[in-house]
Amino acid sequence: MADTIFRYPFRNFFLDHPPIFREYYGSTALLDWIESPTAHILKINxxxxKKDEIKVQIEEGNVLHLRGESLKKENHGKEIVWHIAERGNGKEDFSRMIELPVxxxxxxxxxHIENGVLTVIVPKDSSHKVRNINIGSRL
Known part of the structure; x- marks a missing residue:
């Protein structure tokens, strides 16, 4: 709810929360976000x-947008009757937006994609280290 009230760039100023996640189309793309000392690793089911059905883009400065569009049209003929279709029987899309750290x-x-898992590796910038400032008695 708060994300709909405070929009970028004021969202991080007023709200102290982790980066935002946005999903569209009833997304089924489950996500794991792992942070190592050198990178952020995202694993998405x-x-x-296929790799040509998935787009990975950077939008609005530091928002990672993952999109997938699959055309899984199975033709079983006119004599086939569907009783349950929980796995989907047509176009299934997903879209995830993740605000990355600065x-x-x-x-x-x-x-890269392997065995149905998309892995996105976002290297950290090591130049953003804390720098100590010496305190003197006069300027």
């Missing part, structure tokens, strides 16, 4: 998608 190298992001 995308079973049945200490990342956006130009070095890599992604």
């Amino acid at each position: 995308v079973p049945g998608f 200490d990342v190298k956006l130009d070095k992001i890599k992604a």
Whole structure:
């Protein structure tokens, strides 16, 4: 709810919460976000998608947008009657938007897909380290 009231760029100023996640189309793309000392690693379940059906883009500065569009049209003929279709029987889309931290190298992001899992590696920018300032008695 708060995300609909406070829009970028004021969202992080007024709200102290982790980066935002936005889903569209009743997304079924489940996500794990792991942080190592050198990178953020995102693992997204995308079973049945091929790499050319998935787009990984950076939008609005530091928002990672993951999109998938699969055309799984199974032709079983006119004599087939569907009783239950829980796995989907047509076009299934997903879209996830993730606001990344500011200490990342956006130009070095890599992604690959294997066994129905899309892995996105977002390297950290090591130049954003804390720097101590010496305190003197006069300027």
